[in-house]
Structures are given as structure tokens and as C-alpha cells.
Amino acid sequence: MPxxxxxxxxxxxxxxxxxxxxxxxxxxxxxNLKPLLPGHVxxxxxxxxxxxxxxxxxxIADLFQTVQLVSRTLTRVYGASALNISVQDGADAGQSVAxxxxxxxxxxxxxxxxxxxxxxxxxxxxxxxxxxxxxxEEYRARARPRFPKLDEGSRxxxxxxxxxxxxxxxxxxxxxxxxxxxxxxx
Amino acid sequence: MPxxxxxxxxxxxxxxxxxxxxxxxxxxxxxNLKPLLPGHVxxxxxxxxxxxxxxxxxxIADLFQTVQLVSRTLTRVYGASALNISVQDGADAGQSVAxxxxxxxxxxxxxxxxxxxxxxxxxxxxxxxxxxxxxxEEYRARARPRFPKLDEGSRxxxxxxxxxxxxxxxxxxxxxxxxxxxxxxx
Numbered sequence: 001m002p003x004x005x006x007x008x009x010x011x012x013x014x015x016x017x018x019x020x021x022x023x024x025x026x027x028x029x030x031x032n033l034k035p036l037l038p039g040h041v042x043x044x045x046x047x048x049x050x051x052x053x054x055x056x057x058x059x060i061a062d063l064f065q066t067v068q069l070v071s072r073t074l075t076r077v078y079g080a081s082a083l084n085i086s087v088q089d090g091a092d093a094g095q096s097v098a099x100x101x102x103x104x105x106x107x108x109x110x111x112x113x114x115x116x117x118x119x120x121x122x123x124x125x126x127x128x129x130x131x132x133x134x135x136x137e138e139y140r141a142r143a144r145p146r147f148p149k150l151d152e153g154s155r156x157x158x159x160x161x162x163x164x165x166x167x168x169x170x171x172x173x174x175x176x177x178x179x180x181x182x183x184x185x186x
Numbered sequence: 187m188p189x190x191x192x193x194x195x196x197x198x199x200x201x202x203x204x205x206x207x208x209x210x211x212x213x214x215x216x217x218n219l220k221p222l223l224p225g226h227v228x229x230x231x232x233x234x235x236x237x238x239x240x241x242x243x244x245x246i247a248d249l250f251q252t253v254q255l256v257s258r259t260l261t262r263v264y265g266a267s268a269l270n271i272s273v274q275d276g277a278d279a280g281q282s283v284a285x286x287x288x289x290x291x292x293x294x295x296x297x298x299x300x301x302x303x304x305x306x307x308x309x310x311x312x313x314x315x316x317x318x319x320x321x322x323e324e325y326r327a328r329a330r331p332r333f334p335k336l337d338e339g340s341r342x343x344x345x346x347x348x349x350x351x352x353x354x355x356x357x358x359x360x361x362x363x364x365x366x367x368x369x370x371x372x
Contacts, residue, residue: 052271053258060254061247068246071275072239082276085238089257090268093293107279 011044012097014133019163021170022070026062029070031166033132033159036121037113039078039106041170042129043067050098052089067102073170073177080106084118094122096130136160197230198285200319205349207356208256212248215256217352219318219345222307223299225264225292227356228315229253236284238275253288259356259363266292270304280308282316322346 009017009028021041022029029043043066045059055063071083084105088095105118113121121127195203195214207227208215218226229252231245241249257269270291274281291304299307307313 052254052269053261055254057247057251060250061243064246064250065243068238068241075239082274082278082281083238084279085273085275087271088268089271090293092266092268092295092297093270093291095268105279107276109278111278 009046010048010099011042011101011133012048012099012130014097014137016133018160019167021167022066022174024062024066026059027066029066029170031163031170032129033136033163034127034129036118036127037105037107037111039074039080039104041070041074041104042101043070043104044099044101048099050090050095050100052087052100055100063100063102067104069177070174071104073174074104074106076177077170077173078106078108080108082107084113086122096128097133101129195232196234196285197228197287197319198234198283198316200283200323202319204346205353207353208252208360210248210252212245213252215252215356217349217356218315219322219349220313220315222304222313223291223293223297225260225266225290227256227260227290228287229256229290230285230287234285236276236281236286238273238286241286249286249288253290255363256360257290259360260290260292262363263356263359264292264294266294268293270299272308282314283319287315 007017008015009020009023009030011019011030016030019030019033020028021031023046026047027043027045029041032040032042035041043063045055045063047055047059049055052060067085071085074080075083084103084107086103086105087100089100091098103122105113105122107113107118193203194201195206195209195216197205197216202216205216205219206214207217209232212233213229213231215227215229218228221227229249231241231249233241233245235241238246253271257271260266261269270289270293272289272291273286274289275286277284289308291299291308293299293304
């Protein structure tokens with residue numbers, strides 16, 4: 001029997017189902033195509049709307065309770081001593097996908113994000129999550145081209161499978177922490 | 187009769203009662219001593235604890251519902267088209283006061299925070315909220331010195347009174363929005 005088909009999850013216009021590692025009634029967490037630092041993930045409401053002000057009180061509560069929950073697992077598995085949590089609320093604040101998303105970036109003393117570099121990266125080209133997702137869509141559209149560029153094709157494909165692997169790993173780690181909170185030892 | 191004495195509110199070790207413009211059961215909002223851009227404020231839980239992971243689910247929900255509520259008023263009164271919302275969760279993420287605080291920075295197209303400058307400023311010396319508060323405490327400790335430096339004294343004093351004025355103005359604007367939400371026209 002084939003595995004159950006996961007409900008398709010979109011981040012703005014982008015299909016991100018394979019990047020998602022945690023879902024709640026109102027929110028989902030996805031790994032980044034191009035993380036700025038290891039463990040850089042995004043937390044989004046299921047409802048695709050650009051601005052924080054458009055979320056209901058329940059959506060806001062669930063979104064940041066999910067940020068907290070995911071932060072705990074990221075802290076453990078990435079050995080983080082701190083985290084940057086950031087919402088670019090609107091295009092003029094640097095938002096590149098018009099769907100509310102909170103960045104969580106695990107930090108350690110002396111890492112590459114030191115000083116303000118983590119923000120430089122987030123605001124720069126490498127932190128443009130919209131651009132990265134568009135590139136993935138383009139790759140997918142080219143997935144059965146007549147004459148694929150093998151180099152680029154294989155680089156991208158590996159990136160997508162790595163991403164899926166990271167999402168599955170984090171999903172397992174989130175479940176491990178959830179079992180521990182319930183006091184179980186399954 | 188003297189006005190009722192407001193409950194003292196602390197942000198980390200600092201007394202910030204006169205900077206506070208909004209309180210909820212779990213959170214408070216304060217104006218910044220040295221805003222990076224006009225309308226830059228901080229939202230904190232009443233309970234002074236350094237990390238987001240230490241807050242209860244109710245505290246997290248209230249904190250970010252307050253971020254949303256304050257954001258709406260800031261957007262209106264500062265004519266903002268976007269907002270940066272950011273938590274430096276731990277010292278290695280740039281946190282300068284060990285008491286959870288979410289920065290809200292109103293943004294407009296073409297403002298001084300463009301690109302990554304708003305983050306440069308936040309991470310730099312001018313964004314060090316701890317340092318700014320320490321300087322204010324030092325000023326207060328010198329408030330009745332034998333030979334005050336008049337220049338510095340008057341500059342600081344004006345800054346504190348401006349801050350109090352801004353807090354009172356924002357308090358009024360928050361109340362105006364609250365009345366509107368209730369549909370009243372008091």
C-alpha cells in the first residue's frame with residue numbers, strides 16, 4: 001500500500017510539503033532551502049496572509065507557542081546557546097514571501113552570524129527565501145526537460161533531498177521532545 | 187490630592203515605569219531611550235526572565251498578542267508600511283538586557299533602516315538598550331549632584347521628559363484604538 005498522501009502545504013505560492021517538519025492546528029514549521037546558519041527554520045500560519053496584524057488572536061498565540069516549541073528542539077539538536085527570532089512584517093521590512101513567517105536562527109558564541117552578520121545575511125540575497133523557493137520551483141518545472149543541464153540538475157536535486165532528510169530528522173526530534181514532555185518513554 | 191502611584195515596572199534591573207505606555211495581565215510595552223527609528227518600542231513579559239523558552243504558554247500568547255496590538259497603533263500613528271519584529275533570545279544572539287523583549291520597529295519605504303541598516307543599528311552600540319538604560323540610571327544617581335554639568339544634565343533631563351511625553355502620547359493612542367475596537371465613541 002502506498003504511504004498516506006500528506007496534505008499539500010503552501011508557503012505563499014510555493015509548495016513546501018517536503019520541507020515541513022512540524023504542524024499544529026494553526027501553524028507549520030519548515031526547513032529553509034538555503035539556511036543562513038545551521039538549523040535556520042521558518043514558522044508560518046496555515047492561513048496565507050502577509051501581515052501579522054491580519055492574524056486572529058488564536059493564530060498569533062499558536063504561531064509563537066510553536067516558535068517556542070521548535071526553539072527548544074533546535075536548541076538541543078544544534079547545541080545553540082541563543083536564537084534570533086525575527087519577523088519581517090511587510091515588504092518594506094524586507095519580507096520576500098507575502099505569507100507571515102518567523103525566522104528562527106540558532107546561535108552559538110563565535111558563530112558566523114556574530115555581530116550583525118546574521119541580519120546582513122537575512123536581508124541580503126542569500127537570505128531571500130522567496131528567491132530560493134522560486135529557484136526550486138524552476139528546477140521542478142525543468143525536472144523532466146529534454147536536455148537537462150546535468151550539473152545544475154544534480155546540485156539542485158541533492159539540495160531538495162537533503163532538505164527533505166533534514167525535515168524528517170527534525171520531525172523525529174520534535175516527536176522525541178513531545179514524548180518526553182508527556183513523560184512517556186515509548 | 188496626589189495622582190495615584192503607578193506600580194513600579196522593571197525591565198531587567200532598570201526602573202522603566204515612566205517609559206511604559208501599555209500593560210496587560212502578562213506583558214508591558216515601553217518606549218526606548220534611544221529609538222533606532224521613530225516609534226521603536228519594546229514589549230516584555232512582566233516576569234523578568236532571559237529566555238523565551240522559560241515563558242509559559244499564556245505568557246507567550248499574551249506577549250505576541252500585545253506585539254500585534256501595539257503594532258497596529260504604531261502603524262497608524264507613525265504611518266508605517268511595515269514593521270521589523272525581533273527577539274534576541276540570549277546573549278549570543280545580541281541580547282543586552284537579560285529580560286525577554288521583542289523589538290518593534292516601524293518601517294517606511296526609503297527610511298534610514300533600509301536594506302540591513304536597521305539590524306546594523308540594532309546590533310551596534312546605538313541599539314544597546316542595556317547601555318542606554320544604564321546611562322539613564324547614572325544620570326538619575328547624579329540628579330542632585332553638588333556641581334552638576336549643566337550641559338549634560340539638561341540634555342539628559344530633556345531626553346527623559348521627552349520619553350515620558352512619548353509614552354503618555356502612545357498610551358492615549360492605544361486607548362483611542364481600544365475604544366474604536368469596542369465600537370464606542372467616548
